[in-house]
Amino acid sequence: VASEPGRVRNPRGQGSRLRAELVAAATALLEEGGSEEAVTLRGVARRAGVTAPSVYAHFSGPGAILQAVVDRAFAEFHQALTASGSSDLRSLCAAYLDFARTRPQTYRVMFGRHRREGTPEMTDARELEDLAGSAAFGLLVEAVAQAATSTGRDPSDAQLRATRLWVGLHGYASLRESVPAFPWPSEDAMFDLLLEAQTSG
Amino acid sequence: VASEPGRVRNPRGQGSRLRAELVAAATALLEEGGSEEAVTLRGVARRAGVTAPSVYAHFSGPGAILQAVVDRAFAEFHQALTASGSSDLRSLCAAYLDFARTRPQTYRVMFGRHRREGTPEMTDARELEDLAGSAAFGLLVEAVAQAATSTGRDPSDAQLRATRLWVGLHGYASLRESVPAFPWPSEDAMFDLLLEAQTSG
DNA sequence: TGTACATCAGTGAACGCGCGTTCACTGATGTAC
DNA sequence: TGTACATCAGTGAACGCGCGTTCACTGATGTAC
Numbered sequence: 213v214a215s216e217p218g219r220v221r222n223p224r225g226q227g228s229r230l231r232a233e234l235v236a237a238a239t240a241l242l243e244e245g246g247s248e249e250a251v252t253l254r255g256v257a258r259r260a261g262v263t264a265p266s267v268y269a270h271f272s273g274p275g276a277i278l279q280a281v282v283d284r285a286f287a288e289f290h291q292a293l294t295a296s297g298s299s300d301l302r303s304l305c306a307a308y309l310d311f312a313r314t315r316p317q318t319y320r321v322m323f324g325r326h327r328r329e330g331t332p333e334m335t336d337a338r339e340l341e342d343l344a345g346s347a348a349f350g351l352l353v354e355a356v357a358q359a360a361t362s363t364g365r366d367p368s369d370a371q372l373r374a375t376r377l378w379v380g381l382h383g384y385a386s387l388r389e390s391v392p393a394f395p396w397p398s399e400d401a402m403f404d405l406l407l408e409a410q411t412s413g
Numbered sequence: 414v415a416s417e418p419g420r421v422r423n424p425r426g427q428g429s430r431l432r433a434e435l436v437a438a439a440t441a442l443l444e445e446g447g448s449e450e451a452v453t454l455r456g457v458a459r460r461a462g463v464t465a466p467s468v469y470a471h472f473s474g475p476g477a478i479l480q481a482v483v484d485r486a487f488a489e490f491h492q493a494l495t496a497s498g499s500s501d502l503r504s505l506c507a508a509y510l511d512f513a514r515t516r517p518q519t520y521r522v523m524f525g526r527h528r529r530e531g532t533p534e535m536t537d538a539r540e541l542e543d544l545a546g547s548a549a550f551g552l553l554v555e556a557v558a559q560a561a562t563s564t565g566r567d568p569s570d571a572q573l574r575a576t577r578l579w580v581g582l583h584g585y586a587s588l589r590e591s592v593p594a595f596p597w598p599s600e601d602a603m604f605d606l607l608l609e610a611q612t613s614g
Numbered sequence: 615t616g617t618a619c620a621t622c623a624g625t626g627a628a629c630g631c632g633c634g635t636t637c638a639c640t641g642a643t644g645t646a647c
Numbered sequence: 648t649g650t651a652c653a654t655c656a657g658t659g660a661a662c663g664c665g666c667g668t669t670c671a672c673t674g675a676t677g678t679a680c
Contacts, residue, residue, distance in 0.1 A: 228625055234451045266624055323591055324525055379584030387583055390524055405577045409610030467657055523649055
């Protein structure tokens, strides 16, 4: 297992660059491997062009690598939703489904794993993750409330309506990925369905 | 690895009983292990009180075991939905969420895995599975259509409305399991939300 | 300006483990004569 | 009614593999004097 041709040792103070490379390698393995089982410590090291023990300088084990992948993904997710122009509910939904469609395995791991009670050392990372998830949901609530007020309706139940919208988006995104044979409506048609529910009642 | 105390060798013509025992063992491991990774060929054999090579008399490998678990689960799922009295939309939804709540890992595997293009030998099993999934969805469409006609609305878009209901139910079921820290509405409140969307527009 | 030293970013070999899979086999039970 | 034989439901030992983890190490680079 010689080091990859391309890789050169990081300079003196920049050892932590490897951390980012490992996260990138793990993310690639996750999407290509089709499952989180593809993200093994040895596999990630191999992909990054480094030997297995090097990983321990940055992560306590395979679980911590996947956690870092999820953390970064949540940050990017939030960024993608923000960049979509969060005032427009429809484009916010489009950004949501876009992320889920282009990075299906990452999305699956973000929202499809049960978050177990972490070890003490993981607590910060999980709180960050929860924060990121909450922040993304907050954007949804905000957009729903704004859509309500701009059409002269009561925005006080925005959280509940945003929850309904979220479960619809998530259900569509994940089932479309898992059951592709089903006659799914297009994203646009799905928006019509879900937002029709929002603007009525 | 001595054979489990309880287990006795099946009588002459009844060798295929082991198949059912293996599926039951795999189902138990899936729910207890918290993930499909817990369903290993050796683990299933161990749980069933049998040595590993015995499994090959009934399954071609670990994938085939999990497939059998899913097949049986879909049959039971359809049965549970039927038994709920499929005419009432609300109790149908309750049966759906009941299954997802009491057997979360099984539910996750049923609807959370991408169905890859199977090997030729798996085709029949997958078609059965798809059939079972479609049959369950058919119950939903039927109940939605019936609810529409009984309230004097147009039942022609029942399939689309049933799809919206399905993604909502699935999103709620799977996110509630994955993100338990979220302030989820109760199942009843969720029904109100989802069915309010159904009866309007 | 030169040199000893500490530090840093990794390497390489080794380990034990559980896994999937194979192979030859065993021992009870039914069947043919 | 007894006995040889075929069949069936498994067993037990062995294999190679990739994994996670450990340990002592190496070699380049900056720093102290």
